[in-house]
Amino acid sequence: MWVVKIGGSLSHDPLLREWLTQLWELGGGRVVIVPGGGDFADKVRQYQSEWCFDDLAAHNMCLLAMTQYAILMQGLRPELVLAANEERIRRALRDGHVAVWVPTGLMRDAPDEMTNWDTTSDSLAAWLSTTLNAERLIVVKSCEVEAGAPLAALTQDGVLDTRFVDHVTDANYVVELLNRRDVALMRDRLLHVPAA
Known part of the structure; x- marks a missing residue:
């Protein structure tokens, strides 16, 4: 199973x-999409x-905000299945679909380590990858991402949130960052990496 986090910065991008x-056509049964917050989350900051x-x-x-972006994604590609918890995600994948995570189950009544601006959808995607025992986490960004750049440097540059590295340091999955223009690269990965 792969988790693919699509940044909110793509919410106005034709790509x-x-x-x-591509994820729907090639990722059925093995891809979970995590939506970013995008300008929905920017409004929260405001x-x-x-x-x-x-x-x-x-x-x-x-x-x-992430849920709104998830619904937008399903509006663009109705075959995607909205899934709010692990059971629904796994059911969607068993049925051969691509799931889009609706993270409302992480809403809190009291503050904890997630309820701050250091933890964004990037860290939540890493948290979900660990929870689901994913094989791969791919984070899609609009900004340029140097191949093989250290995650700590990307955090320092503001490409990733400050908690992301903590979530993936001991991860049992591959972490990869792609640029928004890397659709063909993602397609190649999906075509040539066998489903688990």
Whole structure:
């Protein structure tokens, strides 16, 4: 199973449809898409700055931002299956579909280590990869990503959130960052890596 996190920065990019189409056509039964927060989450930052509510509320709102992006993805490619928990994700994959994670199960009533701006959808994708015992986590970004760049350097440059490295340091899965233009590379990976 692969987890593919598609950054919210692609939410206005014409390539988003191509990513979703390739994942749907070639990833059935083995791909879970994690949506970023994009400008849905940017609005949360704006409202928090304006109204000064706590990070717990912001965390819950950002999970809903990711959910909106998930619904947008399914709107573009209706064959994708929205799945809010591990059981539904695994059922979608067993049925040969591609799942899109709806992370509302991570909403919190009290603050914890996830309820802060150091933990974004990047870290949540890593958390889900560990939870699902994934083979591979691919993070798709709009910015240029140097092949083989150390994750710590990418964190320092703001490409990844500050908690991401903590989540993947002892991971049993491959972590790979791709640029938004790497659709053909993703297609090649899906065609040439056998399903588990």
